Amino acid sequence: MENEKQPSKTNNDALHFPKAENPFRLSDLRRAPVENWAAGIPAVKAAFADLMEEKTLIRGTRALFKMNQVDGFDCPSCAWPDPDDERSPLGEYCENGAKALAEEATSKRVTPDFFAEHSVYALSKLTDYEIGKMGRLTDPVYLPPGGTHYQRISWEDAFHKIGTHLNALASPNEAAFYTSGRTSNEASFMYQLFAREFGTNNMPDCSNMCHETSGTALRPTIGIGKGTVKLEDFYDTDVIVIMGQNPGTNAPRMMSALERAKRNGAQIIAINPLPEAGLMGFHNPQEIRGIIGGGVKLADKYLPVKINGDMALLKALELLLLQLEEQHPGSVLDHRFIEEKTTGYEAFVEALRTADYTLTTLAEQCGVEVDDLKAAAAMLAFKKRIIFCWGMGLTQQPNGVAMIREILNILLLKGSIGIKGGGVCPVRGHSNVQGNRTMLIDEKPTDAQLDRLQEFFGFNPPRKQGYDVVRTIKAMHAGDIKVMLSMGGNFLSATPDTNYTAAAMRKLDLLVCVSTKLNRGHLIHGKESLILPTYGRSDKDIVGGQLQIVTTENSMGVVQYSKGMLDPVSDNLLNETQIVCRMAMSTLGERSVVDWKTYHGSYDAVRDAIEQCIPGFSNFNIRVREKGGFYLPNAARDEQRFAGHLGGRAPFTLTQLPDNTLQEDEYVMATTRTHDQFNTTIYGLDDRYRGIKNERRVVFMNAQDIAKAGLKEGDKVDLFNYDDGIERIAPLFVVVSYPIPQRCTVTYFPETNVLVSVNNVVEESNMPASKYVKIKIRKHDARMLKDV
Template identity: 65%
Template sequence: MSKAIELTAAENPEELLKLKVTEPKTWAAGIPAVYEAGKDVLKEDGVIRGLTALFHMNKKGGFDCSSCAWPDPDDDRSPIAEYCENGAKALAEEATTKKLTAEFFAANSVADLAKLNDYEIGKKGRIAQPVYLPKGGTHYQAISWEDAFKKIAAHLNTLETPDEAAFYTSGRTSNEASFIYQLFVREYGTNNLPDCSNMCHESSGTALNEVIGIGKGTVTLNDFYDTDVIIIMGQNPGTNHPRMLTALEKAKKNGAKIIAINPLREAGLIEFKNPQTVKGFLGFGTTLADLYLQVKINGDMALVKAIEKLLYEMELEEPGKVFDQAFIKNTTSGYDAFIEHLKNYDTEELAEQAGIPLPQVKEAAEMLKNKSRIIICWAMGITQHINGVDTIKEMVNLVLLKGSIGKPGAGLCPVRGHSNVQGNRTMLIYDKPNKKQLDKIKEVFGFEPPRQNGLDVVESIKAMHEGKLKVFFAMGGNFLSATPDTTYTAEALRKMKLTVQVSTKLNRSHFVHGEEALILPTLSRSDKDMVNGEAQFISCENSMGVVQMSKGILEPISSDLLNETQIVCKLAKATLGSRAVVDWDKYANSYHEVRNAIEKVIPGFEDYNSKVVKPGGFYLPNAPREGKFETSKNDGKAIFSITNLPVHQLANDEYIMTSIRSHDQFNTTIYGLDDRYRGIHNERRVIFMNENDIHNAGLNPGDKVDLFNYHGGITRAARLFIVVPYDIRGRNTATYYPETNVLVPIDSVAEGSNTPTSKLIIIKIRKHSK
């Protein structure tokens, strides 16, 4: 291993800035959001370029925001701004006029760039040309596209087996590029397709596929406007999906009640000041949560069981009035066994385990008692636990008891993070494809795809360590910062013979690399995509199964960029050569032809090219919306599940830590150093603690501490954090990721989905030692 690689940092610098703490906000958005949204765009992109892009983002005929996957309205879009503050910040970074050429890389070594924090790295600008880091090199240097493809192909073709390569996918990747990517990987000969779903909603897909027959949500955006109760669990929409606040506001105006369930009191669940209304502009807001249940970290399953037990007791008093017995009889299986299991629980004990006073649990049950139009939403606060799959199954149990699925205003809503992460999976980006999918690929394209399961994210990292992988190719994303056990993952990546990153801008994964490394620059969502003189458009799928077109409108910052589909097709030609069966030139030259191919392989995409250009796009088939459940039992019924409560035993000096985003952040991209909703300014290295816990540990607010995890007998350390008192349950703490991903053990994963348990880590806290 070269000295240059040894000196390259694996994570953010362990240094503090000048923290300022203010009172947490009790409302979200308002005029400050408007100011923050516009500030970055104008600074990075200029007035004309910036405002032009903002006007077209998320509009019909415009381009999809590269941030979250919250759906656009089916009807009229906002004439003012169909985007949120974080969407504008995402646009500012991708539409910036700052560009990184060979001269930049010649002047900045990999080791020096790694010393920057993630915020500084992201602000450097767009990568303008392909660059290459040779073995033992200290600086990336220019390389032609042709030579880059030859180099990757040479590595891939000298492997003993295709299974020695892994091909990662980020949620930014379009439907077209995702489909072509998996097609190349499978013609090359492997199913090693780890993707960002493995780390976020894999638990959702695993649970929902098993019990309702589809790994997606069952509601549409319009269902939010026609419902009685919305339950929001393990999700902070004010920061992670701000456009959801508008839907919640409309739901409230139409009479819906909202139950918020979260370990922290979040501004975006309390009140929303809509800056696009006169009322909101003047500073008046809409109260969102009618009932705020501040659970212990991972107390969600206990809370749902407590509510179910109370509802069952109400049903015994008024048979047929609380549970939808006709729905249960005709549309579900396993009800009797579920009820027998539920009887074993004591409601008071469940409430205590959840961390919620029993009267509040009873209030929640009363709100649901006579309602059937119920929507349950959730995100990472549910999925990234060892029992994440079972907690989602328990939430489905509640919906089935109430008959709250397959009807307007009711159903399940896993709120996806990245804008096309759901579309990636629909496009067959999956390490465990089924026989029917593979048979269809063989039928349409004429080659035999590999049949054995590939590697997911956690399995890929372990395989790197074990020497079973030699080449790692990433289609977007920031793999190092997104994954668990940062030091372990960095060691794994450094064992690779070659790492390749398809990127729009710099991130930390470019500095933690294999013996050789390549960065391949690609177009962003807002860029014009011209192929052979013809403007192309891509398509994406949002959280609610709507597929719509996305067409960039800005001039790219460099003429030396390729779109993702071209990158894959050119790599396929270089790698497969004469043994290729697929006509890669055809797909490189036209997204239209790619969509024709998708139509032949994936159900629901009939007349793809015609339907996708219609304003607002089209909905994919969703059987549970129609009351049909195509589970493995093949009886057309949804399945009640029997789940068991998790047990967490803490030593006297141990705490549970959950990782969260700041408001100035999207996934691993850091837009700024403030988290104004939580009152944190100019700092990210903080740990939120219960005030009594601070006192009992002999600490004071503002103390500098080090955090440790000892899972599996291994010491993991995240050093130099500042203690901040916050409204959170005792022995529970919260920190920002990716700074504390180093504490997430590679072997701590959700049962059934293999998702890293980033939302529940056992830590010890010590005063900082230099």
């Protein structure tokens, strides 16, 4: 447990307080042409450049050809599904997947000696990009009370410390168990089992920040909080509508599906404030025509909606569809479907027709010309096979739940859900975020789910609803959460209101992070902190001399296995399931009724338990080893059976238009990621498709807004938010002129998470509304940096 190079307690760094935000410094912005297509040879070059930077070209390239293959390992990046049929022999991966693998397969190491040489304060002065490039963690380390450096600790001592802290709590509800979307099904199931046998449903997870809104909107309407399409539906559809999502960066492999859809005759409507390259065109680097040809034009119609103008746009489309139905009775709406499969149609139509808005006012509110709205409605009018896709551009709006239900209203009018080539497709982010929720990582489980756990394991799980992410932050701040365990992820940088969240985390008695790499969430710590290193998805996971498999669930409900093939970076790693089981054994001891020791040594035993506790997993160990895995049941998709409380019918939903009034000097800001980034992991400083090189501290603005504010492109500015009567400041950003609707701005996260109030949340889902933040922009005042 003793550090080989024990730092002095009088180290000057002890006088400094690590900053929660990225350093306020610029990196010399260079502009390049904005792209109107994605992928192609530049994507291939970028992918292999990262392998070279991480000094893992041979090792990493060998792994690339096994990533997303039937007998390989699942990409640690996004959750886009793999083809059910044949997979590309050249590689089933995209540029960002290759970058994720490069960081996982890196030859760089973060050892206890590294921590002895670098204080927490010194590391905090680095950017997230610099911190992430340090390499893979090799050994468990511990930060003692008042300590300035993490130091080596044995696994046994680490688990003992966790158990001691948890058992000292006055109530199990003083602990929180956070989960990121990279955690396997097996580890997620055991993690929630540990939390519930310990006695709490405090299980915040990354769904609370990305697609909780989707599940909240979908479950009461169609009876399931997931999408209703398969990948093959994209190949045989008439229209694909993409809203608030950028495939070229967020799910690049989706573009192959869009390309195939286009070649099969589908049309695509793209709805987004920014004209993203991945919405406009695609050069497939695995085909000759994608390399030397013109590629494929994707969007047949691009609608440049204002931020949070989506509801007005959807209502405009509904008005137009009703008008077209009057002109062509029985040809636009599916009245048989409406009569047999829905409820509330008459009330919905009446509300739409008697509302105090017109097509003209709706066009003004959404920022899209009437003629363009009419053209989009015409594309939908006489088609039935329609897929709506969306991302966090919708789910992180304050009225995101209502907007998704409005999408469902359109699909219900058309009878376009539960059919081949039609339905809803929330495009999930992290590779197993959907699987986490299926594995009962959920702060509000149903009684039926808890009853199954109780029947199989023999303990009575807690029934009180637990804390989600936002409630966890507030509870930590109030001193009601004293211990937090984080299974992967970077809680600090992923969450809103950075300084408020940091202050909350500093109040923890103990913070435990299970991680593969160093991140800023390890530097804003509790009074004591542990970092426990684990395997990456590509690493060989050998238990009892046998190479193990783990499982994941993709965006379309397919459960498949993943088998690593790289030698681990250290002999002192444990897999996530073993870490959970060891924490449980150290904490619960003799009072536990769960056979943690068996699950510690056998993933198959874990899957047998999952089979008994979660519907849809019959013969789990057998079916998951079949080629391509298996689909989970989906009554909305497979049977057109929707909300159970309405006899299997789907209700039309009555919604309201939002009030998007701004003060004269206010703008709406949406946070987004660069193309050189996945969630909070920063791969580089370029945003190639948007023409941004070597910088992240930029604010995209409309050219007319720039001129009206007395600014010019390249000016340095400070950004302010005043929600809750609190001044929040993000200093030192560079103005970039971009084709974005007026009064709308876009910035990158996590640099501007500091501006997102912890109280600015989505109605019903309680997610941070990071895509709708009211800000003010002022010329940079150098005094803002006086404390840096």
